[in-house]
Amino acid sequence: MPAGVIGPYSAGFALGASLIIAIGAQNAFVLRQGLRREHVLAVVVTCTLCDVALIALGAAGFGSLVRAFPAVTAIAAWGGAAFLFVYGALSFRSAARTEALHVAEKPTRALPSTGAAIAATLALSLLNPHVYLDTVVLLGSVAAQHPAAERLAFALGAMSASAAWFVGLGYGARLLAPLFAKPRAWRVLDVAIGAIMWWIAASLVWGQLGR
Secondary structure, three states: OOHHHHHHHHHHHHHHHHHHOOOOHHHHHHHHHHHHOOOHHHHHHHHHHHHHHHHHHHHOOOHHHHHHOOHHHHHHHHHHHHHHHHHHHHHHHHHHOHHHHHOOOOOOOOOOOHHHHHHHHHHHHHOOHHHHHHHHHHHHHHHOOOOHHHHHHHHHHHHHHHHHHHHHHHHHHHHHOOHHHOHHHHHHHHHHHHHHHHHHHHHHHHHHHOO
């Protein structure tokens, strides 16, 4: 890698990592799929491609477009809140069902197909206005501070951070398999995921009502 782009690339990687490595609906979903070893490749690739596309849009200057049309984030907020509420309810139901607690020993597929896994991943990735603020607006604004030649390196750094994180989270989750051989661990995870989903849904609704 040329010396002139190492700095922008590293800056993009660091900022991208700081934005994505946080407890959220998308990360909780990837973790759960990784633990269940269910559609992991499809989920990881979908999450990564979503981030790559949004970062590319931000670096290309679409952040100003998002700021100019707040209705885009409003629609995403209400749709995301509805989806997260339903998914959270399903997580709570899963925690209450005994047969769902033995996934580590004999996996039972909560998502019937790869298509369903991809659809759920797309919803969790795109029906959250915060992802547009982080990737398109924030990353795009920082990328715009770099000259055109360095802007690409910055964007590639952020994209690399996203890819590394999702691959590590999805495939590294199996290292926790011994812990999740215990039914109580699955119950705690499902309850935690449900709580995260509902908390984010509530924050999205509150944000829209407070406008």
